[in-house]
Amino acid sequence: MTAPAQEAALREAPLLEMQGIVKTFPGVRALGGVDLDVRTGEVHCLLGQNGAGKSTLIKVLAGAHQPDEGVIHWRGEQVSLGNPQAALRLGIATIYQELDLVAGLTVADNVFLGREQSRFGLTFPGEINRRAAALLTRLGHPEIRPGAEVGSLSAASQQMVSIARALSQDARLIIMDEPSAVLDNEEVQRLFTVIRDLTAEGVAVVYISHRLEEIREIGDRITVLKDGRTVATGLPARETPTREVITLMTGRTIEYVFPERRRPVVGDPEPLLEVEDLALHGTFSGVSFAVRPGEIVGLAGLVGSGRSEVLETVYGARHATGGTVRVAGRRLRRGDVGAAVAAGVGLAPEERKSQALLLGESVARNITISSLARFSRAGLLSGSAERAAAREQVRSLDVRPTDETREVRTLSGGNQQKVVLARWLLRDCKVLLLDEPTRGVDVGARSEIYALVRDLADRGVAVVVVSSEIPEVLGLADRVLVLAEGRVLAEEPADALDEHRVLDLVMQGTTTHGVPITPHDTTRLEKTQHEGTVA
Template sequence: MLSVRHISKAFPGVQALSDMQLDVHAGEIHALVGENGAGKSTLTKIIAGAQAPDAGEMSLDGKPVRWTGPAAAKAAGIHVIYQEFVLFPHLSVAENIFIGHYRRNRLRAVDHAATERAAAELMARLGVRLEPWRLVGELTVADQQMVEIAKALVDRPRLLILDEPTAVIAGQEVEALFERLRLLRDEGVAIIYISHRLEEIFSLCDRVTVVKDGQWIATHAVGEVDRDRLVTLMVGRDVTQFFPPRADAADVAAAEVVLQASDIRLGRRVRGASIELRAGIVTGLAGMVGAGRSELAMAIFGGLPMEAGTVAIGGRVFRRMTPAIAIRQGIGFVTEDRKGEGLAMLQDVAVNVTAACLDSVSAGPMLQSARERSIADADIEAFRIACFGPGNPVATMSGGNQQKTLIARWAHTCRSVLILDEPTRGVDVGARTEIYRIMRELAARGVAILMISSELPEVVGMSDRVYVMREGSMPGVLEPGQITEEAVVDLATHHRHAA
């Protein structure tokens, strides 16, 4: 249906695409994978008419096309759903779906009842039960995603492009999304699926195209390749050990307990959960979305007030925690929302990596810029942050390098504990291996790592011990030798306790 041939695109100082090619068939889900900066976004924008190529050609149904803008591509049936939704939270589901296309009566006034009926029909086509009069701002992220897909269906899309659609959902919400995408595929819609989560490629997609450094590398039927082969194609080298070696069982058992959270309660979100973190050990915290994992971590760090329970660290017991107390006790926290809650996006690398240790770069009330840059220079080298130096704005960096910048910040203060909430969300496979390496290096320094993750391969591959949460409670903990994907899922979905 869609054919891209010899596409090139350059920006000042950067060759984003060079002789790129891609073929997408009607009625298939086609994965597009590659590291951050590989050219996926630029290719997507050219297909969607948001950018014009410098060279090459694109054809639809065998006929050459060159878009004059996104409207022309959309009129031809090409629709993009970006990672950050384009929705109006104060409008209803129906109003968002049909914005610019409202149903009207004979007097040309908006017919709200007809618009809501049409919205309900579209949601039913997706197998979603969602009241069309509800405000979008009241919906879960998963339901908002369904509204975005329903918006696309208004224009009867022939090609649907999804950019990291599972970045903010997990578990049953992901499978529900997959079911809806399969329905669209079976109706003949072509889907380009962009994701860093390789397990999703094998679960959902029919074919996969790998791009690297702005060039086409390979296209395969999903059944022809395995994870290791895909990783090798993406990074250009053989990745024989995706996860660093885990700690020995004897070392895990002998490790000193540096933090003990006991009977933590936060209303219905966390109901009497307890967890201990050990020096030099990576402790995984798993469970379904909404199980209370992030809330428990925020309570330990003091970001949410505990209704009951205690946190013991460094020989002191706290019934009330605040971020200031946690930082003084040597606890660091890498939030799952690095753009909204973690990084100062309009500031540079130097400002961001020193944000939690201003005393070390200050002389009284005055900031020592040279000292700040010196620390940033050392962190750029130690954490292998790809940028143009300490003055590089973090907003212009890839997701993986933004994440490494955030981890570098907390590495200065986490003498005892580092909490990482979804540390590899939205980063490519190359950056993931770097983040895993950093985690193990910090653990080797004696830091206790608490890793919250929705990805089972990551939980199993990185964790020395795994706590599992379910509906705010803690059904059990998996020790070395017990950690498997099946065991995690069993605890996450049943009230059965592990040793």
């Protein structure tokens, strides 16, 4: 066999083979027989709904869980991954969705944690700083300083630090669990460039994402899990129809993801939420909008446009430096979350695990935490009444498993998001602020959450939605505000916009270098678009 033929055969042979993998936890069979093979130099995409077993499978592969049954072959030899160090020694590195960085350490310390350079017991920070800087430059982020404390970085920058750590381990297989969840479009393209460079060098990547358009762009083959089993493997990523992938993941065909918009409200009801000239120094200014009962307003824009900060400021989690917020005509105190909640404002934040959920507590307590006063008499909490109210919400929102006493950390991402929504349903909130409501949520659960949000609006709740996915904003909202660099560029009905129009507005807005564009100044933007000049 010639050298090129031998090389081709090596690339076609599986680098990794997992056969019949079974993993059972008390009362739960997480994996019921999973098969997966990954070839050298390919991007193998692992798909499945939340709860399908993806996270458990990659933890088995990373050495964090031991399988009850099944075998693992690495480069043709059967291996036992008894712990994460054993996986790393073989060349298997994992980048988890919930980043495992140490906030108090520097970027460089995190990149080389546990592998610090030392001689005669002395460490040399200059060396690891130089190596970390080289890795971050390779990732297209030379602006991330190796000496910066990692806790001070944005979520996107922290993701890049985690990827740099994997690259520093000279891995032959890198597992990426939702790596693009906190990245904007430009950063995703940089990530894809890095992935292509790695695979060209023979590194294999297992890529997990709920964004099917990413799978089409970066993937080579697909494996689909459902209910802890492999239902399809080796599917060509670019040729397999989306409908087929969704049907494999869900067991049903989902024709319509977004619920039908409600008919316009008769008359002109007073707004439930009024935001006027709201400002947060250094982040955004002059933000004004109103939301009426039953209306869903979307905030669209790139990462860093100020979308999430607007929601947090309305909620009182950030102290506004200017402007006013009114709920049902009543002005809210700045920076007072308690006053906002008392007025009927609820927030489902972007990072639900760290900001919205008590992971060690039950589903019931997470649902009732903002309404405990209604279950108290003479200072005593009625646990039975609390659980009964939570049980009703669990049934109403179809939270699975239907056990309100279960720890919320054991639920899938989509069901955890339902728990957050249930909290505000129980609270009978008037205004609901949703920040990235479907991040890390599979396509089946997404449609359920969209239906829940529309149902809340139909009950008269005023909803504000932030999403980095423009099609999600346009499909769910009735009206959309487009933001860039902390300013509102346009405010239009959602059905008057498309993704290209929003991106055009955003990109032109970010090239004005601070020149304000008012919500009604769309004529000038359209004119400059037509002429091909920068406004």
